[in-house]
Amino acid sequence: MLRSIALTAPAASHLVTNRRGEYAILNQDDHLLWRDGAMPGSHPRYDDLLALGFIERPGRGGQALEAAAERTRQAFLLDGPALHIFVVTLRCDHACGYCQVSRAAEGATGFDMSWEDALAAIDRVFEAPAQALTVEFQGGEPALRFDLVECIVLEVERRNADQSRGIRFSLVSTLHHLDEAALEFCRDHQIHISTSIDGPALLHDRQRPNPTRDSFTRTVESLARARAIVGHDGVVAMPTLTRAALDDPRAVIDTYRELGFGSIFLRPISPYGFALKTRRAIGYPMEAFVRFYAQALDYLLALNRAGEPMVETYAAILLRHIFTPFGSGYVDLRSPAGAGLGVLVYNYDGQVYPADEARMAAQTGDGRFALGSVHDRFEDLMASPAMRWLATGAVAEDLPGCGDCAFVPFCGADPVYHAAAHGDPVGDRATSDFCTKHMGLFQILFGHIARSDAQDMRTFTAWAFGRGRDEVIDAGYVPQ
Numbered sequence: 001m002l003r004s005i006a007l008t009a010p011a012a013s014h015l016v017t018n019r020r021g022e023y024a025i026l027n028q029d030d031h032l033l034w035r036d037g038a039m040p041g042s043h044p045r046y047d048d049l050l051a052l053g054f055i056e057r058p059g060r061g062g063q064a065l066e067a068a069a070e071r072t073r074q075a076f077l078l079d080g081p082a083l084h085i086f087v088v089t090l091r092c093d094h095a096c097g098y099c100q101v102s103r104a105a106e107g108a109t110g111f112d113m114s115w116e117d118a119l120a121a122i123d124r125v126f127e128a129p130a131q132a133l134t135v136e137f138q139g140g141e142p143a144l145r146f147d148l149v150e151c152i153v154l155e156v157e158r159r160n161a162d163q164s165r166g167i168r169f170s171l172v173s174t175l176h177h178l179d180e181a182a183l184e185f186c187r188d189h190q191i192h193i194s195t196s197i198d199g200p201a202l203l204h205d206r207q208r209p210n211p212t213r214d215s216f217t218r219t220v221e222s223l224a225r226a227r228a229i230v231g232h233d234g235v236v237a238m239p240t241l242t243r244a245a246l247d248d249p250r251a252v253i254d255t256y257r258e259l260g261f262g263s264i265f266l267r268p269i270s271p272y273g274f275a276l277k278t279r280r281a282i283g284y285p286m287e288a289f290v291r292f293y294a295q296a297l298d299y300l301l302a303l304n305r306a307g308e309p310m311v312e313t314y315a316a317i318l319l320r321h322i323f324t325p326f327g328s329g330y331v332d333l334r335s336p337a338g339a340g341l342g343v344l345v346y347n348y349d350g351q352v353y354p355a356d357e358a359r360m361a362a363q364t365g366d367g368r369f370a371l372g373s374v375h376d377r378f379e380d381l382m383a384s385p386a387m388r389w390l391a392t393g394a395v396a397e398d399l400p401g402c403g404d405c406a407f408v409p410f411c412g413a414d415p416v417y418h419a420a421a422h423g424d425p426v427g428d429r430a431t432s433d434f435c436t437k438h439m440g441l442f443q444i445l446f447g448h449i450a451r452s453d454a455q456d457m458r459t460f461t462a463w464a465f466g467r468g469r470d471e472v473i474d475a476g477y478v479p480q
């Protein structure tokens, strides 16, 4: 199937894509010739379009190539859930406005995972067929139950001794409660740490209030302490972008540069987890995020041109989808969707959810997402009514609006978002923030690709392949 869309910039340019995941950018005249099947064999773009599968010629094995490309793109399906998130506690000492429903007060009782539930969740982890597994600890603030994190890590390692899976651990933490012993445990067991820094001190402290009103200072101090033990690259950070952050993309990015980070993951505020009143204060239309993103990307590309290799992580994921036939491993943007098929969340209360967002929706009283209990068998969780319901919106290519969208080979489906926001997993692309975001971001990225500035394409290639700019031999080519 061939799909086409007019790019917003440069003017009169069109993107065409096909099921192989190939793309071509055509000017107005060439697009008309191609669309009408009237492009002569002598045309300068003819051979290019033929090789990419945009011009059919009998006997060239087009269907076999499409099938091979889809097998490569969807190889993750054979693995089942590879990301297993343990919410070891819902307690946290921060009171972030965008996280009201997925936290409990630091001293509250009844919000920690029991050891019995943790052991059952570990059983589920090893029932998943994936050879490479990620076990992630979230909260609340998981460092408040670091004793439980340690026990789970040791038990996973013990059970893996005769399974030999590739296990990766990660911990999402404010860092404040990780003492030297905890950080040494992270170093010794290769636990990757991820933290939140929302921008400059004033903004961060306003958005992430802690009891002593010094969250930014403590985060920076804790970051230095953590890096001294787990190494500079052992901690990554990402901002949650509220309305206040959108005014000044440079301020957010410069905070990350000043703190020595080589990447930043720009993501809009999640629609889950906070009350309507707060949403009015800190939320924004997705179009505002897309405008922010365009400015932020321009700044990051300028930094890279000047020799500072700062990566925007979400662009790197999208560019990997655009430039390569291989999955990015990112469970929140793929088709079939990652919900349940790529990730399982074991909540503090023993309930299992297909995504962290599903857990948050459940905290607001939407009980449709629970797959079952950690004590249910993996097969039963995967065959649960909730999974069957979410499956109706899990394949992007089959969704109304996505099926004929030229961006669909690089995009994904998000049945959890659409069920929470629109009432059912299929949703409505015309009013979908998920779609507005991805339409906007793909337009921005393909606009840059169409302009083909050699320096920016070198940056894009480096980001897509996870390599340094100096390793890119030519735009689009890095040595293996």
Ligand code: SF4
Pocket (backbone or CB within 6 Å): 396, 401, 402, 403, 405, 406, 407, 408, 411, 412, 429, 434, 435, 436, 438, 439
């Ligand atoms: S979500 Fe939007 S951008 Fe993505 S494939 Fe569907 S219609 Fe296209």
